[in-house]
Amino acid sequence: MSDTAPQAAAPESLLRSADFPPQSQITQEIIDRHAQAREQIAAGETPGRSLRDFAPYRSSLLRHPTKNPRLVDPETIELHSPAFGQRDVAAIESDLTLQHTGEPQGERMTVTGRLLDSWGRPIRNQLIEVWQANAAGRYIHQRDQHPAPLDPNFTGAGRMITNDAGEYHFTTIKPGPYPWKNHINAWRPAHIHFSVFGTGFTQRIITQMYFPGDPLFALDPIYNTIHDQKDRDRLIATYDHDLTVPEFSMGYRWDIVVDGPDATWFEPEEGEH
Amino acid sequence: MTASAPASWGEPTHVPTGGQTVGPFFRFGVEYERMNEVAFPHSPGAIVLTGTVYDGEGAPIPDAIIEIFGADTDGSVPDARGSLRRDGFTFTGFGRTMTEDDGRYHFWTRNPGPTPGPDGRPRAPFIAAVVFARGLPDKLHTRIYLPEDDELRASDPFLQGLTDAERASVTAERTADGYLRHDIHLQGERETAFIAFR
Numbered sequence: 001m002s003d004t005a006p007q008a009a010a011p012e013s014l015l016r017s018a019d020f021p022p023q024s025q026i027t028q029e030i031i032d033r034h035a036q037a038r039e040q041i042a043a044g045e046t047p048g049r050s051l052r053d054f055a056p057y058r059s060s061l062l063r064h065p066t067k068n069p070r071l072v073d074p075e076t077i078e079l080h081s082p083a084f085g086q087r088d089v090a091a092i093e094s095d096l097t098l099q100h101t102g103e104p105q106g107e108r109m110t111v112t113g114r115l116l117d118s119w120g121r122p123i124r125n126q127l128i129e130v131w132q133a134n135a136a137g138r139y140i141h142q143r144d145q146h147p148a149p150l151d152p153n154f155t156g157a158g159r160m161i162t163n164d165a166g167e168y169h170f171t172t173i174k175p176g177p178y179p180w181k182n183h184i185n186a187w188r189p190a191h192i193h194f195s196v197f198g199t200g201f202t203q204r205i206i207t208q209m210y211f212p213g214d215p216l217f218a219l220d221p222i223y224n225t226i227h228d229q230k231d232r233d234r235l236i237a238t239y240d241h242d243l244t245v246p247e248f249s250m251g252y253r254w255d256i257v258v259d260g261p262d263a264t265w266f267e268p269e270e271g272e273h
Numbered sequence: 274m275t276a277s278a279p280a281s282w283g284e285p286t287h288v289p290t291g292g293q294t295v296g297p298f299f300r301f302g303v304e305y306e307r308m309n310e311v312a313f314p315h316s317p318g319a320i321v322l323t324g325t326v327y328d329g330e331g332a333p334i335p336d337a338i339i340e341i342f343g344a345d346t347d348g349s350v351p352d353a354r355g356s357l358r359r360d361g362f363t364f365t366g367f368g369r370t371m372t373e374d375d376g377r378y379h380f381w382t383r384n385p386g387p388t389p390g391p392d393g394r395p396r397a398p399f400i401a402a403v404v405f406a407r408g409l410p411d412k413l414h415t416r417i418y419l420p421e422d423d424e425l426r427a428s429d430p431f432l433q434g435l436t437d438a439e440r441a442s443v444t445a446e447r448t449a450d451g452y453l454r455h456d457i458h459l460q461g462e463r464e465t466a467f468i469a470f471r
Contacts, residue, residue: 008375011335015297048469049291050411057294059408062329063459069414069469072431076388078401078414078470080350082342082367088357118285127357131302141298157302159357193295193302201342201401202470204412208293225410226291234290259289260470265278266391 012143016181017058023219026183029056030224037227049231056221058182078201079263084127084161094160096130096172104154106135106173111209112243113254114166115196122166123258129195130170131157137176137190146179171249174211182221189216189223200262209254210236292411297336299405300371307359311341311368311382318346321452322417322445323379326372326404329460333376336407339457340369341380341417343400348386384453387425397422397429399443404457413467417455418444431468439466 033054040047052064097104115123133139133156136148140155156175160168178188191208198204210223217223217232226232234257243251278285295303312319322341326334343366344350351366370378385398399418418432426432432440442465445455457465 008333008335011297011374014335048411049289050293052410052413054410057408057410059294060410061408062332063334063406063408064410065413065460065464065467066329067464067466069467070431070434071471072468073391074470075390075396075399075401075431077342077344077350077366077385077399079391080342080352082356082365083352083354084357085354087354116287118287118289119282120287129303131299139298140301144298155301193293193299195295195303201403202414204340204403204414205290205292206295206405206412207290222294222296222410225293231288231291234288235293257287257289261278263391 012145015143017183019058020181021183023183023185026056026186026221027219030221034224034227047227049228050225051227054221054225057225060225074200074202074261076263079261079266081126081197081199081201081203081262083125084197085125086161088127089159089161094158094168094170096154096156096158096170099155100153102153104134104151104173106151106154108171108249109174109252110169110171110243110245110249111192111237111252111254112167112169112240113256115162115168115198116166116255116257117198117203117262118257118259122162122164123198124162124164124166126162126197126199127159128162128168129157129159130172130192132172132175132192133178135173135176137178139178148176174250177216187216187219189214189220194256196256196258198258198260198262199264200260202260203258203262205256205258207256208235211252212236212239294407294410295338295405297407299338303338303369304371305357309368309370309380310359311343311366311380312364313361314381318383319381320384321379321450322382322400322455323377323452324455324457325376326378326406326457327376327459327461331461333372334406334459335372335374335376337372337378337409338369338405339372339378340367340403341382341400342367343382344385344388344398346383346386348388348398350388384419387422395425395428397425397432404459406459409459413459414469415457415465415467416443417453419453420444420447435466442466
């Protein structure tokens with residue numbers, strides 16, 4: 001490989017948008033882009049659940065394909081998924097409050113939910129990875145320059161394998177809202193990143209879980225890359241008092257549904273040989 | 274999309290969860306030891322798959338995640354666990370890496386052999402790939418085909434339907450070392466052919 005290529009800009013220098021507009025402009029752009037998506041749908045287009053071409057999220061401007069993806073029949077490898085199990089993930093990796101010598105600062109909480117396919121069937125033995133900011137809204141990542149404190153007792157990354165009922169469960173602290181440089185006074189609603197494998201590689205998904213009642217929802221271009229309100233609502237966990245542990249932790253519930261085919265679709269049905 | 278599902282299943286009952294960007298600060302959440310060593314480096318049959326991820330102005334993208342899942346050299350689909358805890362000899366077919374500051378990525382893996390399609394007919398060998406990045410609101414699926422196997426490539430149902438430029442965008446180059454080199458362009462004149470599944 002030639003080493004004469006131009007040097008890339010330092011990644012942290014790319015985080016501030018070029019025009020750095022006010023929130024009012026971004027909010028209006030979100031409203032307009034959602035209206036445009038509704039028109040696209042009315043005209044028979046299928047823009048997808050998440051809009052990759054979403055200018056209010058400035059980082060997407062040069063990173064979204066301009067052509068629609070080719071609709072293809074999945075091949076054999078894509079109908080299968082990498083296999084994960086106990087060998088890959090230790091049980092203790094699902095408790096983000098136990099990774100250091102002391103207790104992290106913040107509101108201790110648990111998240112419980114099910115990983116399902118589009119027919120509501122549980123997806124067993126699959127990998128879920130989570131990562132998040134700390135209670136003050138600071139990521140441990142070295143390029144996060146937000147001047148909120150790091151917590152020596154919190155990293156903010158965990159993993160788990162779904163059980164036979166497709167359920168997952170982890171313990172953490174509630175992340176804080178987090179400022180970023182998409183526009184002036186831009187704040188991300190508190191969220192936890194989820195990376196999920198289904199039973200087919202077609203079903204691979206990375207998304208974000210949010211918390212009920214966040215006042216930042218309407219202002220946030222990333223949350224709003226999902227153009228339909230009902231789809232956005234599905235990213236919000238439910239507070240569940242039955243999951244709350246007295247004098248210990250707050251309980252939230254959030255189910256994840258994967259899309260796309262897997263190998264079981266192609267196994268002949270009985271009598272269909 | 275439900276066209277492929279057995280009729281007895283009926284219509285889907287659950288709406289899929291939408292995807293969201295990985296943001297800029299994912300490394301500490303998704304990194305693990307030897308994650309890009311799908312095959313143990315320099316073991317027999319191991320090759321490097323490398324390339325650069327570019328944006329619409331041809332600038333390298335330093336904050337993307339690439340994942341690959343591929344068949345073994347004999348075309349078999351791996352079903353072994355252990356992608357997260359590599360033992361150094363089991364081929365699980367799955368690997369993950371992140372682009373470096375200059376937009377480059379690399380894996381150690383094996384050349385996939387041809388795997389028959391779900392209909393049992395032959396297909397051109399490829400490695401399935403998914404791209405995530407800051408600024409990319411949802412995952413992008415694509416394929417990385419081997420440049421050889423002219424006959425299989427000529428009859429492959431996906432490759433047949435592409436223009437020459439599109440076909441080139443999903444075909445790796447073989448280097449003098451026998452490695453694979455494959456750039457990914459999220460946008461622009463050389464935009465990679467991305468796929469969605471029926």
